[in-house]
Amino acid sequence: MNVSKKRNITLKELAQELNLSISTVSRALNDHPDISIETKERVQKLAKQLHYAPNLFARGFRSHETYMLGVIVPNISHMFTSTILKGILEEAELRGYRVIISESKNSETKQIEMLRTMNQFGVDGILMSLARKTTRVDEVLNVLERVPIVLFDKVSSKVPCTQIVINEEEAAFNAVEHLIELGKQRIAIIKETENSYNSEKRYAGYLRALNHHGLPIRKKIIQSTEDISIANGRRLTNILLSLKKRPDAIFAITDNAAIGAIKALHKLNIKIPDEVAVVGFSNSVNSTIIQPALTTVDQPGDRIGRTAVKFLIDEIKNPKNEIVTKTVEIKTNLIVRDSSLGTN
Amino acid sequence: MNVSKKRNITLKELAQELNLSISTVSRALNDHPDISIETKERVQKLAKQLHYAPNLFARGFRSHETYMLGVIVPNISHMFTSTILKGILEEAELRGYRVIISESKNSETKQIEMLRTMNQFGVDGILMSLARKTTRVDEVLNVLERVPIVLFDKVSSKVPCTQIVINEEEAAFNAVEHLIELGKQRIAIIKETENSYNSEKRYAGYLRALNHHGLPIRKKIIQSTEDISIANGRRLTNILLSLKKRPDAIFAITDNAAIGAIKALHKLNIKIPDEVAVVGFSNSVNSTIIQPALTTVDQPGDRIGRTAVKFLIDEIKNPKNEIVTKTVEIKTNLIVRDSSLGTN
DNA sequence: CTGAAAGCGCTTACAG
DNA sequence: CTGAAAGCGCTTACAG
Numbered sequence: 001m002n003v004s005k006k007r008n009i010t011l012k013e014l015a016q017e018l019n020l021s022i023s024t025v026s027r028a029l030n031d032h033p034d035i036s037i038e039t040k041e042r043v044q045k046l047a048k049q050l051h052y053a054p055n056l057f058a059r060g061f062r063s064h065e066t067y068m069l070g071v072i073v074p075n076i077s078h079m080f081t082s083t084i085l086k087g088i089l090e091e092a093e094l095r096g097y098r099v100i101i102s103e104s105k106n107s108e109t110k111q112i113e114m115l116r117t118m119n120q121f122g123v124d125g126i127l128m129s130l131a132r133k134t135t136r137v138d139e140v141l142n143v144l145e146r147v148p149i150v151l152f153d154k155v156s157s158k159v160p161c162t163q164i165v166i167n168e169e170e171a172a173f174n175a176v177e178h179l180i181e182l183g184k185q186r187i188a189i190i191k192e193t194e195n196s197y198n199s200e201k202r203y204a205g206y207l208r209a210l211n212h213h214g215l216p217i218r219k220k221i222i223q224s225t226e227d228i229s230i231a232n233g234r235r236l237t238n239i240l241l242s243l244k245k246r247p248d249a250i251f252a253i254t255d256n257a258a259i260g261a262i263k264a265l266h267k268l269n270i271k272i273p274d275e276v277a278v279v280g281f282s283n284s285v286n287s288t289i290i291q292p293a294l295t296t297v298d299q300p301g302d303r304i305g306r307t308a309v310k311f312l313i314d315e316i317k318n319p320k321n322e323i324v325t326k327t328v329e330i331k332t333n334l335i336v337r338d339s340s341l342g343t344n
Numbered sequence: 345m346n347v348s349k350k351r352n353i354t355l356k357e358l359a360q361e362l363n364l365s366i367s368t369v370s371r372a373l374n375d376h377p378d379i380s381i382e383t384k385e386r387v388q389k390l391a392k393q394l395h396y397a398p399n400l401f402a403r404g405f406r407s408h409e410t411y412m413l414g415v416i417v418p419n420i421s422h423m424f425t426s427t428i429l430k431g432i433l434e435e436a437e438l439r440g441y442r443v444i445i446s447e448s449k450n451s452e453t454k455q456i457e458m459l460r461t462m463n464q465f466g467v468d469g470i471l472m473s474l475a476r477k478t479t480r481v482d483e484v485l486n487v488l489e490r491v492p493i494v495l496f497d498k499v500s501s502k503v504p505c506t507q508i509v510i511n512e513e514e515a516a517f518n519a520v521e522h523l524i525e526l527g528k529q530r531i532a533i534i535k536e537t538e539n540s541y542n543s544e545k546r547y548a549g550y551l552r553a554l555n556h557h558g559l560p561i562r563k564k565i566i567q568s569t570e571d572i573s574i575a576n577g578r579r580l581t582n583i584l585l586s587l588k589k590r591p592d593a594i595f596a597i598t599d600n601a602a603i604g605a606i607k608a609l610h611k612l613n614i615k616i617p618d619e620v621a622v623v624g625f626s627n628s629v630n631s632t633i634i635q636p637a638l639t640t641v642d643q644p645g646d647r648i649g650r651t652a653v654k655f656l657i658d659e660i661k662n663p664k665n666e667i668v669t670k671t672v673e674i675k676t677n678l679i680v681r682d683s684s685l686g687t688n
Numbered sequence: 689c690t691g692a693a694a695g696c697g698c699t700t701a702c703a704g
Numbered sequence: 705c706t707g708a709a710a711g712c713g714c715t716t717a718c719a720g
Contacts, residue, residue, distance in 0.1 A: 006489045008463070010713060021691045026715060036689060051486075057410065057466040058713035061401050062696050068444075068465075077430045079629075082421035089420060089447050098465060100412075101445045103433050119352070121412075121442060122401040142395075145350045259633060285423075289603060289633050354697060365707045370699060380705060402697035406712050 009052050018046060029054070060122065068098045069312065070118030070126040074106045074154065079284045080301055081129070084153065087305020088127060095313055097124070104131040112139045119143050125312040130154040133194060148315040152308040155197055160323040162315065164308045164330065168198055171297045171332045172205025172253070173212075175279045178295070178334055179249045180213045182341065184277055188221035188240050188247035190257045192228050199228075202253045202281065221247045228253065233260020241268060241276075248276060249340075255280040255287045258294055262339065278339040292338035304330050353396045362390060373398070404466065412442045413656065414462030414470040418450045418498065423628045424645055425473070428497065431649020432471060439657055441468070448475040456483045463487050469656040474498040477538060492659040496652040499541055504667040506659065508652045508674065512542055515641045515676045516549025516597070517556075519623045522639070522678055523593045524557045526685065528621055532565035532591035534580050534601045536572050543572075546597045546625065565591045572597065577604020585612060585620075592620060593684075599624040599631045602638055606683065622683040636682035647674050 011029075015022045020043070028035045028043035029052075046052075060066035069092055073081050085101065092099050100123060104111035111131045118126055125148045134140075137158045143149065144161060152164040179187050189206050192199035210217055220243055223236040233252055237260060240247055252258035258280030265272055272278060272292055280287055280296040287294035307328060355373075359366045364387070372379045372387035373396075390396075404410035413436055417425050429445065436443050444467065448455035455475045462470055469492045478484075481502045487493065488505060496508040523531050533550045536543035554561055564587055569576040577596055581604060584591050596602035602624030609616055616622060616636055624631055624640040631638035651672060 008490060012713075022714080023692075023716080024690055026713095027690090030715085034689060039689080053460060053464045055466060055713050056461075056464045057401065057405050058696090059715075061405050061698095061712090062714050062716090064696075066401065076433060077423075077426040079421075079423075082426045085445075086421045086447070089445070093446065098444050098461065099446070100442050101429075101433070102437065102443070103430070116397060117400075117442065120397045120400045122399060146352060286630060286633050289630050291635050356697075366698080367700080367708080368706055370697095371706090374699085378705060383705080399697050402712090403699075405696090405714095406698050406700090408712075 008055065009050050010055070014043065014046060014050070014052060017050075018042060064122075066122045066124055067096060068100055068121065068123045069309070070114075070121070070123040071099055071101045072104055072111060072114050072118070072126065072128040073101070074104050074129060074131050076101065076103050079286075080282055080299060081153075083301025084129075084305040084308075087302030087307075088309050089305075090302070091306040091309035092313075095309070097309075097313065106132045108134055108136060112136070115140065115143045119146055123147065125149070125316045127152060127308050127312055130156055132196060148312060148319070150308050150312040150315070152304055153198070155327075157325065160325045162311045162324070162326045162328065164304055164311065164328045165197075166299055166304065166332050167329045168201030169205040169208070171281070171334070172202035172251070173209045174205075174334050175281070175295075175297055176206050176209035176251055177213070178336065179251065179277055179279060179340065180209065180215065182249075182273075182277065184249035185215065186218065186221060186245065186247040187215070187249045187251055188223065190223050190225070190228070190233055190236050190250060190252040190261065192253065193224040193226050199253055206251060225257075228257050230256045230260040230263070233257030234264045235260070237261040237264035241265075241270070246276070249273075249278070250276060251279050253281050255282040255284040255294060255296055258296065258339075259286055259290050262290055262292070262294070273338070273340050273342045280339075283335055287337070290339075292342050295337045295340035296335055298333045298335050300330060300332070352399065353394050354399070358387065358390060358394070358396060361394075362386060408466075410466045410468055411440060412444055412465065412467045413653070414458075414465070414467040415443055415445045416448055416455060416458050416462070416470065416472040417445070418448050418473060418475050420445065420447050423630075424497075424626055424643060427645025428473075428649040428652075431646030431651075432653055433649075434646070435650040435653035436657075439653070441653075441657065450475045450477075452478055452480060456480070459484065459487045463490055467491065469493070469660045471496060471652050471656055474500055476540060492656060492663070494652050494656040494659070496648055497542070499671075501669065504669045506655045506668070506670045506672065508648055508655065508672045509541075510643055510648065510676050511673045512545030513549040513552070515625070515678070516546035516595070517553045518549075518678050519625070519639075519641055520550050520553035520595055521557070522680065523595065523621055523623060523684065524553065524559065526593075526617075526621065528593035529559065530562065530565060530589065530591040531559070531593045531595055532567065532584050534567050534569070534572070534577055534594060534596040534605065536597065537568040537570050543597055550595060569601075572601050574600045574604040574607070577601030578608045579604070581605040581608035585609075585614070590620070593617075593622070594620060595623050597625050599626040599628040599638060599640055602640070602683075603630055603634050606634055606636070606638070617682070617684050617686045624683075627679055631679075631681070634683075636686050639681045639684035640679055642677045642679050644674060644676070 015025045028040045102114045150162045155163040225232040250261050280294045283296045283298035287296045355366050359369045372384045446458045494506045499507040567580040624638045627640045627642035631640045
């Protein structure tokens with residue numbers, strides 16, 4: 001069967017069929033007040049019958065509005081990221097925007113490349129979570145001069161734009177305070193080596209909670225790693241457990257690190273939470289699958305995504321003449337489970 | 345600071361600056377053989393200096409090639425889906441294509457809507473995993489007449505196009521055979537009620553393995569559910585365990601259902617795998633976090649994604665005049681872990 | 689109420 | 705080797 005691709009029907013074809021001008025057909029379809037009701041009805045009827053669908057490419061090209069948003073994230077298959085993406089897709093769709101997604105793989109070079117192509121494709125705005133160790137912000141600024149950008153999750157104060165984050169510091173403070181209230185005294189932290197925005201803030205919350213409750217800061221139980229994975233959570237926990245004075249609680253700044261911690265504790269038959277309590281960060285699916293279930297900070301990914309889209313579209317619709325660094329904080333909740341308040 | 349958005353530089357501006365025609369500038373940048381080396385150098389130098397980036401929208405609009413691929417999946421934050429997406433993004437990028445992603449949320453109406461917008465946006469091709477209970481295939485066919493489509497994962501033989509799947513039947517056969525070889529005799533299955541392609545195939549593999557090894561098919565230990573979740577895996581396992589004659593193994597057609605099964609077994613203190621062995625399907629992250637670690641079928645998501653892109657781009661570049669239903673099977677591996685071959 | 693025409697930024701057959 | 709012109713499908717100020 002020969003199926004050389006059908007072309008989509010165009011305004012021109014509609015116009016010919018109806019003996020009208022292209023302009024009139026265009027206006028009729030857009031419900032322009034100038035056009036008579038009869039004409040509108042004729043046009044719309046035929047358009048429906050012929051399955052006319054406007055070429056958005058042409059329209060966007062004409063009007064400089066493409067109704068496309070670009071999204072750049074370090075890793076699309078990271079659980080938390082994918083819930084944010086879900087929120088972004090939903091909100092964008094609701095408002096009639098399509099979304100182009102790409103991955104920077106935590107490479108700054110790639111990130112800049114993506115930023116440029118997004119711009120070339122004429123997206124109306126860009127949502128971005130920064131690659132780790134983003135330093136050459138000037139390239140980002142360059143694109144920012146051409147198209148609105150909203151940062152989320154991995155943000156940087158060096159980029160003057162709207163930034164959507166969670167209340168990192170406060171969330172960490174609450175998590176650590178929860179442990180303190182349970183009577184824990186030597187609370188270790190597993191964090192990132194690099195000064196990522198998130199790690200820094202969570203660390204700050206940890207320090208503030210200790211200070212606030214008059215607990216000393218002990219260098220030895222502050223552990224860091226480049227790649228905050230299950231394996232490294234495990235490794236660092238083993239280091240913590242080999243200390244003369246073991247911690248009685250571990251606050252890991254990600255669920256994965258916390259799960260690694262639990263695995264390490266299991267291996268040594270250390271009771272959770274009685275001997276060592278564990279708290280994570282993210283409320284990933286894993287946190288309910290691990291035994292005991294993990295106490296963790298719920299990060300509402302879809303809310304972050306939706307909020308980011310809202311602010312971005314707002315900026316698209318109402319271009320500011322001012323560079324504004326606005327930080328929007330999304331609230332989180334501590335979800336207490338057996339790894340800190342266990343009954344077993 | 346006033347930052348009214350900068351416009352991108354255009355061919356016209358380059359041409360004016362250089363006292364050349366737009367055509368010449370265009371050709372120089374595209375390295376057209378007609379243009380003299382000196383001119384090319386002049387043009388390219390200025391282009392670089394002024395950070396010229398061609399408007400891909402205009403180019404695509406002109407040439408009817410947009411270098412955009414559309415992707416439609418039921419649920420973007422489903423783990424397996426997100427690894428496929430990763431593969432898609434990587435392969436697409438490698439070949440110079442951008443990717444627009446959207447979610448059908450398992451709604452057929454939404455799926456058709458997305459298909460239409462993708463087409464309107466002028467994507468060069470579409471990658472799609474079908475929504476559950478997709479019945480009105482005619483709308484898909486309608487779009488298929490206009491733009492190449494490649495299906496993956498959730499496919500349907502009713503759509504005559506390239507389909508990328510895993511060796512579902514064989515994988516299930518191997519999984520069940522593995523249980524039989526371990527000496528299991530009453531092997532239950534937890535599958536989907538609806539006749540989804542995947543569930544059907546896995547069920548067929550289950551039946552074939554039993555037949556092949558001379559085991560009877562027992563209706564009572566064949567359980568189905570609409571939504572194959574952790575909760576339902578748990579529920580159905582409880583039903584299985586309440587039978588006079590309990591199964592000695594459970595083959596769940598998804599990891600989530602298998603995890604639910606393990607949770608149910610735990611609750612009743614039933615030994616895994618000695619009393620009841622469990623096998624899942626997907627090799628999700630969860631499968632290594634649950635205790636005992638889950639024996640499961642590894643589905644190479646990124647391979648599926650990459651392969652789908654390859655076939656799609658191939659069709660874009662070499663439009664066929666024939667409707668071809670081609671099924672490409674990606675091989676999987678059974679990953680044996682403690683839930684079937686445990687040492688504890 | 690309707691139409692002719694310009695133009696969005698690019699490519700490319702045609703002419704010289 | 706270079707340029708003028710058409711055209712991709714649409715919208716919209718201008719004219720009538």
